[in-house]
Amino acid sequence: MSFTVPANLEAEIDELITHYPVKRSASLMLLHALQEHFGHISTEATVWIAKKLGLQPINVHELVTFYPMFRQQPAGKYVIKVCRTLSCALGGSHKLHEHFCTKLGLDPHAHGLQTTKDGKFSVEFVECLAGCGTAPVMMCNEDFHEGVSHAKADEILGKCK
Amino acid sequence: MKLSGLRGRGGAGFSCGLKWSFVDRRSGKPIYLICNADESEPGTFKDRQIIHKDPHQLIEGMIISCFANDVKLAYIYIRGEMPKGAKLLNAALKEARAKNFLGKNILGSGYDLEIHVHRGAGAYICGEETGLIESLEGKRPYPRIKPPYFPAVLGLYMCPTIVNNVETLCNVKHIVTMGGAEFAKLGTPNNTGTRIVSLSGQVKRPGYYEIEVGKATIGQLINDPAFGGGLLEGRKLKAVIPGGSSSKVLKAGEKFKLKRKVEGKDVEVETDMLDLPYDFDSLLQAGTMSGSSAIIVLDDTVDVVDVLANLSEFYAHESCGQCTPCREGSLWMSKTLHRLTHGEGRKGDADYLVKIADNIPGGKTICAFGEACSWPVQSFVAKFKDDFVAKGTADEEARPP
Numbered sequence: 136m137s138f139t140v141p142a143n144l145e146a147e148i149d150e151l152i153t154h155y156p157v158k159r160s161a162s163l164m165l166l167h168a169l170q171e172h173f174g175h176i177s178t179e180a181t182v183w184i185a186k187k188l189g190l191q192p193i194n195v196h197e198l199v200t201f202y203p204m205f206r207q208q209p210a211g212k213y214v215i216k217v218c219r220t221l222s223c224a225l226g227g228s229h230k231l232h233e234h235f236c237t238k239l240g241l242d243p244h245a246h247g248l249q250t251t252k253d254g255k256f257s258v259e260f261v262e263c264l265a266g267c268g269t270a271p272v273m274m275c276n277e278d279f280h281e282g283v284s285h286a287k288a289d290e291i292l293g294k295c296k
Numbered sequence: 297m298k299l300s301g302l303r304g305r306g307g308a309g310f311s312c313g314l315k316w317s318f319v320d321r322r323s324g325k326p327i328y329l330i331c332n333a334d335e336s337e338p339g340t341f342k343d344r345q346i347i348h349k350d351p352h353q354l355i356e357g358m359i360i361s362c363f364a365n366d367v368k369l370a371y372i373y374i375r376g377e378m379p380k381g382a383k384l385l386n387a388a389l390k391e392a393r394a395k396n397f398l399g400k401n402i403l404g405s406g407y408d409l410e411i412h413v414h415r416g417a418g419a420y421i422c423g424e425e426t427g428l429i430e431s432l433e434g435k436r437p438y439p440r441i442k443p444p445y446f447p448a449v450l451g452l453y454m455c456p457t458i459v460n461n462v463e464t465l466c467n468v469k470h471i472v473t474m475g476g477a478e479f480a481k482l483g484t485p486n487n488t489g490t491r492i493v494s495l496s497g498q499v500k501r502p503g504y505y506e507i508e509v510g511k512a513t514i515g516q517l518i519n520d521p522a523f524g525g526g527l528l529e530g531r532k533l534k535a536v537i538p539g540g541s542s543s544k545v546l547k548a549g550e551k552f553k554l555k556r557k558v559e560g561k562d563v564e565v566e567t568d569m570l571d572l573p574y575d576f577d578s579l580l581q582a583g584t585m586s587g588s589s590a591i592i593v594l595d596d597t598v599d600v601v602d603v604l605a606n607l608s609e610f611y612a613h614e615s616c617g618q619c620t621p622c623r624e625g626s627l628w629m630s631k632t633l634h635r636l637t638h639g640e641g642r643k644g645d646a647d648y649l650v651k652i653a654d655n656i657p658g659g660k661t662i663c664a665f666g667e668a669c670s671w672p673v674q675s676f677v678a679k680f681k682d683d684f685v686a687k688g689t690a691d692e693e694a695r696p697p
């Protein structure tokens with residue numbers, strides 16, 4: 136498999152690097168850019184970033200393994216993140232997570248990110264999303280949803296094409 | 297800034313003017329400013345609102361703060377789970393650049409400043425200022441030990457650095473407009489200005505409310521129709537987490553002796569937890585803190601063991617792992633609470649939890665996360681010990697010998 140970063144994305148990346156007096160600082164922004172494009176961070180992506188920033192691959196790999204938002208395996212086209220933390224738990228987030236899992240044929244008790252067989256959806260619990268006043272809250276890819284009832288959850292799923 | 301009395305809104309409530317005065321201006325190195333928009337303390341959701349509703353207020357506050365501290369390059373470190381917020385900020389920065397409020401020779405003043413948005417990637421510890429700096433350097437966000445790594449001297453790229461919360465920097469704009477003395481008239485002595493309170497949990501009207509610091513009590517924030525509007529029908533108050541998940545819990549009905557000035561004399565006034573003025577100093581006197589100004593309300597339908605188990609799972613997940621007492625302690629506490637909430641508890645678990653929690657803080661860890669993860673455990677178990685013991689005992693008795 137060949138790994139190519141499209142020219143326009145590379146131009147964007149080169150611009151990002153100029154934001155910092157020390158190139159290494161751009162690591163997280165580059166990881167975001169590549170994960171958004173490829174869906175996950177492959178070994179090739181890690182090596183590519185390291186080369187771009189004049190680092191050893193381990194300097195980039197240790198970020199991928201530390202920061203929860205980066206993943207080494209592909210996820211579904213739509214990634215659903217349900218907040219697990221206290222205010223949302225009080226507001227029914229565990230029921231909401233279970234609702235998504237049963238609806239999508241996933242195991243509500245499994246740990247970590249789970250993806251449907253057709254690769255369309257992934258569901259995971261995350262920690263407080265800074266929306267505790269409108270619990271329970273969740274994200275579907277970049278979109279943030281508040282006060283998510285089960286009916287609203289179905290609506291969100293329905294809009295995922 | 298000193299005249300305004302502004303105290304940091306990120307958690308510690310440290311004097312902003314004093315923080316700025318610590319910055320090493322003679323090192324010859326560049327000075328950096330970082331806006332802490334990592335907002336991840338459970339219960340807190342005010343910075344998100346500021347960024348989404350009025351990004352220019354933050355940018356203006358930052359430009360003024362940078363000018364005052366001779367900063368030429370600044371960053372907004374926004375948590376990774378706020379991609380929309382990052383886009384909004386980038387759009388607002390572009391607008392500011394177009395008007396020459398940023399960039400070279402700002403409005404002909406000869407002053408240059410650039411601000412960039414930097415995204416985190418889902419780790420709570422990036423909110424701790426030295427962890428944040430490491431993260432901004434492109435590394436794992438392992439907090440640095442103080443001394444010697446005080447950001448004011450050895451911060452970003454080992455240069456003098458100011459880290460301030462979003463809301464703190466927004467206040468700077470108003471302080472400059474109003475004048476420090478005028479700003480200090482808002483709020484109460486030593487607790488000046490306004491503050492956004494994030495109210496969540498079991499109240500009728502959760503939400504974010506701006507108050508003059510100390511001009512409303514915890515009880516008013518929960519019960520007043522202008523704020524929380526009271527508990528849900530038929531419920532009774534059980535407890536309040538007053539300043540984000542790390543602050544020590546207040547039990548309904550708890551009384552504290554508050555020092556007050558009455559006719560120029562210091563007197564101690566017995567105060568119910570609901571009558572505590574919501575400010576920095578009163579909550580400190582009650583043995584807790586207003587922290588990130590986030591109140592989580594718990595009514596009598598909750599099981600406090602479940603509540604603490606939920607919070608401990610958060611801390612076990614978020615410990616960065618550098619210090620053994622924090623890494624192991626947070627995990628042990630979470631595991632013990634897991635068994636207590638899954639029918640496998642033991643009578644001695646309450647004492648065991650406190651023993652672990654007591655062994656984490658007190659200079660044994662690099663950063664204040666150690667304290668942050670032990671405070672909820674210490675306070676919940678101390679104040680609701682019967683609930684913890686009863687649960688463990690019931691489990692033990694139900695188990696075949």
Ligand SMILES: Cc1cc2nc3c(=O)[nH]c(=O)nc-3n(C[C@H](O)[C@H](O)[C@H](O)COP(=O)(O)O)c2cc1C
Nearest residue numbers: 304305306332334335336423424425460461464664
């Ligand atoms: C574990 C931990 C997490 C923190 N998280 C945040 C945060 O999410 N946002 C924030 O502004 N400050 C956070 N802080 C406080 C920062 O370290 C720092 O004190 C603050 O950003 C300083 O800004 P201020 O003086 O304007 O309050 C955290 C501190 C600790 C120990």
Ligand code: SF4
Nearest residue numbers: 616618619622661663
């Ligand atoms: S106290 Fe905990 S979070 Fe802070 S540096 Fe040590 S291990 Fe990391």
Ligand code: FES
Nearest residue numbers: 218223264266267
């Ligand atoms: S607890 Fe869910 S957003 Fe804060």
